[in-house]
Amino acid sequence: MIRSLFQRGSEPERPGRSSGKKARYAPRHSSGWKALLERLKAEDGLRVMDVGPTSPQNITLLTGMGHSVYMADIVGDSLSGEYDLPAEEAGGEKRFDVKRYFEQETGFGGRLFDVVLLWATLDYVPDGLIEALIDRIHQTTEPGAQVLAMFHAKKNDENTRYCRYHLTDSETIEVQEMEAHPILRTLTNRGIEKLFSKFGNYRFFLAKDNLYEVLITR
DSSP states (O other): OHHHHOOTTTSOEEEOSSSSSEEEEEEEEOHHHHHHHHHHHHOSSOEEEEESSOOHHHHHHHHHTTOEEEEEOHHHHHTSSTTBOOTTTTTTSOOBOHHHHHHHTOSOTTOOEEEEEEETGGGTSOHHHHHHHHHHHHHTEEEEEEEEEEEESOSSSTTOSOEEEEOOSSSEEEEEEOOOOOOOOOOOHHHHHHHTTTSOEEEEEOOSSSEEEEEEEO
16 A cells, blocks of 8 residues: 555655655555556656656656646646636536646647556546546547556545655655545546546556556557
């Protein structure tokens, strides 16, 4: 379990993102990353979108293999409150301004990607954004592009803290605890296939920590 991986006093600590506190890291086996890594090692010049706060470790690894990397902190940006519509415009209900979000915040405009490291983003972003985000990913990926996504199997579980995933040159990724954003949804396999219905192939990987992975091909 992710939470149980972070036993205090046993894991390496590094500077946190914004609080000045030490951030805790833990290794996690990732079958999805292992499968995608094989492609990244076999091909040159791929364009990779890495979703999450900037990870120098990821940039160094991917550029060292000859690929270009673009970053997008989708969870942090979408939950900042900046894109919540005023109550009078939202009909009295909280709604997300998808149009303005895509105009101002994402690095998708004008680029086509071969790989998207989406991680567990879809469990945390606002309801009004999730389908539009998947549509935008479809629009900005090449045929044959692959998306690595993760999903929590349970909404109320000890392993639900938002995490950043740092890549290694192996089947292990380093998991870093981030902000305590609540999980907004859980998705079944059928639900995932429905959301990504415009894509062509889905490869599911089960794990022991209630966090399962899907490698989706456009």
